[in-house]
Amino acid sequence: MASDCTALRSRPRDRIVASARDLFHRHGIRSVGVETIADAAGTNKMTLYRHFGSKDELIVECLQEVADDIQAMWVQLALDHPNDPMAQLHGWVLRGAECVLEDGRGCDLANAAIELTEEGHPARRIIEECKTEFRDKLASLCRSANVTQPELLADTLSLLLEGARVSRQSVGLEGPSAKFVRMSEAVIAAFARN
Known part of the structure; x- marks a missing residue:
């Protein structure tokens, strides 16, 4: 069961959302750009925009x-x-x-x-x-x-x-x-x- 959760958490979309939530919570929505979110999620802007328009x-x-x-x-x-x-x-x-x-x-x-x-x-x-x-x-x-x-x-x-x-x-x-x-x-x- 734990490995299923770990596998889900490792998906780019899940990492992007988790990173964005953390960054928005700590720094505010307006002060965090998509590049910062992508970097924190271990991905890139193209992947972020593939999941979120x-x-x-x-x-x-x-x-x-x-x-x-x-x-x-x-x-x-x-x-x-x-x-x-x-x-x-x-x-x-x-x-x-x-x-x-x-x-x-x-x-x-x-x-x-x-x-x-x-x-x-x-x-x-x-x-x-x-x-x-x-x-x-x-x-x-x-x-x-x-x-x-x-x-x-x-x-x-x-x-x-x-x-x-x-x-x-x-x-x-x-x-x-x-x-x-x-x-x-x-x-x-x-x-x-x-």
């Missing part, structure tokens, strides 16, 4: 993988806490804290939204769909956890996570992002039915 197509593929990773996180939360929506909600908070602490680069989708401002950019659809689905799943989880005002709780938690990621980027680990778990747990407790 443009840098925009590659960006879309990378962001779709981010969206798929987020979907996998939701599946894992349900597997970790079957039939316990409140435990899943607390698990979401802990996973959010991990994301905040990981490397300080923030959310790849939010960062892409800031960089890709032109209307009609194909990546904007992926960003909007994923962020909307993320919020809707959180609202559904809040409803299942039987809290008061589940939509408001979902929006509050979403904004806390987005804000914690930005705070981590701007003022580091000692800023408000360090209190993300405590703030989120207090908000959940405030919305919980007694």
